[in-house]
Amino acid sequence: MSAPAGQQERADTAAPAGKPAAPAPRAIVQAMKEYHPPLGGRGGMRLDFNENTLACSPAVRAALSAVTTSDLTRYPERGPVEALVAEHLGVAAEQVLLTNGVDEAIHVLCQCYLDETSEILLPVPTYSMYEVYASATGAKIVCIEADAADFAFPYERVLAAITPRTRLIALANPNSPTGTSMRREQILEIARRAPQAMVLADEAYFHFHGETVLDLVGAAEYPNLVVARTFSKAFGLAGLRLGMLAAAAESMHWLRRVISPYSVNALALACLPAALADTAYLDWYVEEVKAARAEFGAVCSELGVRTWHSDANFLLLAIGPKHREFCRAMHAHGILVRDRSNDPGCNGCVRITVGTRDQMRAAQDALRTVLQGL
Incomplete structure (x- = not known):
């Protein structure tokens, strides 16, 4: 099994005798990847961050x-x-x-x-x-x-x-x-x-x-x-x-x-x-999401929008070149979704969190209207 990093001394980090060691900067710092969560302006149905979309127990x-x-x-x-x-x-x-x-x-x-x-x-x-x-x-x-x-x-x-x-x-x-x-x-x-x-x-x-x-x-x-x-x-x-x-x-x-x-x-x-x-509440919410996932996926297929099989509480939709316009239009209809076009292999893709069946039926209505507009 792997030993934790830093457990062995490295000769190149030793300080001269009588002189305190200074932190050695890593060259990788300039290439560090950053994450800036787009949490602002989240008024609407939260189908963008894969959270529980309803409530805790x-x-x-x-x-x-x-x-x-x-x-x-x-x-x-x-x-x-x-x-x-x-x-x-x-x-x-x-x-x-x-x-x-x-x-x-x-x-x-x-x-x-x-x-x-x-x-x-x-x-x-x-x-x-x-x-x-x-x-x-x-x-x-x-x-x-x-x-x-x-x-x-x-x-x-x-x-x-x-x-x-x-x-x-x-x-x-x-x-x-x-x-x-x-x-x-x-x-x-x-x-x-x-x-x-x-x-x-x-x-x-x-x-x-x-x-x-x-x-x-x-x-x-x-x-x-x-x-x-x-x-x-x-x-x-x-x-x-x-x-x-x-x-x-x-x-x-x-x-x-x-x-x-x-x-x-x-x-x-x-x-x-x-x-x-509270296993009863957890079981209810999970089954509700699974049912809504199947229903929403079927609607996407009916509308000609490709999705991939998902074992999670979201679906990835292939929207195409107008993915940004799609996200803005869904937001205008009160539905928050997540543009994933910057992920490797996901150009033109948008991720939609799956909530309850009632919530996803509202999302279906917005989806139909937005796709017609695009």
């Missing part, structure tokens, strides 16, 4: 109301809630780390395992924050493009790209912005072929897909497997910024040394147990 609201002003004076303690999450998921408590959203989880992995001597493998298009955080470490970013015709996972090309310098492989399953997924056995074979690297299975959209490798976290055969989950999507807690990592206890030892001890806030920790307990 009513039980979460009750838990939030029970937080006292005295509770807010204390530093948050994530340990007891991590143990509860571990029990909920069927893994050991020492294998779970709660994070400030999956973004922090990715950041921690990159800081722990990447440096300027290493490589990260990214099947693209994919979630942009992998590249953002990896670029800050100076690691070489190796992108492997998906099949152009159907965005199928480039499994054989990923295997061929593994080298002794590979230290992290990020696999979003299902993927964003495409919604496509990979087979469980493919993830496990990649982990077997790259024992020197951490293999991240980012299962942010797990609830809309249902397949996981979480049951093999910590297994002797896969010590390098790490799974990410989020509570921002199906659970509807995006505003509380709450995610998690599950990995072997040995890996967690290093990850806990990198993460801030208080990065998960007290409100998030107070609300998560209630969210986990």
Whole structure:
């Protein structure tokens, strides 16, 4: 399994005797990828960020109301809630780390395992924050493009790209912005072929897909497997910024040394147990989204708009050269959507989050009107 970056001294960073060491700037800094979330002007139906489009569980609201002003004076303690999450998921408590959203989880992995001597493998298009955080470490970013015709996972090309310098492989399953997924056995074979690297299975959209490798976290055969989950999507807690990592206890030892001890806030920790307990609400919302996804996809087909099979809570639409006009027109009709034309292989594509059936029927009406206008 990969050793964390920076655990060995480097001769080229040693300071002359009697003189303090100065931070050595990395050449990669000039090429760092930045992310500027287009969060302004989001008045309308939120079909742009893959959030829960309705509400969190009513039980979460009750838990939030029970937080006292005295509770807010204390530093948050994530340990007891991590143990509860571990029990909920069927893994050991020492294998779970709660994070400030999956973004922090990715950041921690990159800081722990990447440096300027290493490589990260990214099947693209994919979630942009992998590249953002990896670029800050100076690691070489190796992108492997998906099949152009159907965005199928480039499994054989990923295997061929593994080298002794590979230290992290990020696999979003299902993927964003495409919604496509990979087979469980493919993830496990990649982990077997790259024992020197951490293999991240980012299962942010797990609830809309249902397949996981979480049951093999910590297994002797896969010590390098790490799974990410989020509570921002199906659970509807995006505003509380709450995610998690599950990995072997040995890996967690290093990850806990990198993460801030208080990065998960007290409100998030107070609300998560209630969210986990209300399985009825979660199951209802997930089934509602799945039904709406099938219905909206059928309407797109009827209107002659190509979509790709999605196992997530969104669909990618091939709009074509007028993708910008399409997004503006949908916004004018009160529907927010996301232009993904800048993603590799996605020129002319727009992503639409899937909400409830009622919400998506309103989106269908807007879609018909906008397409006629274009």
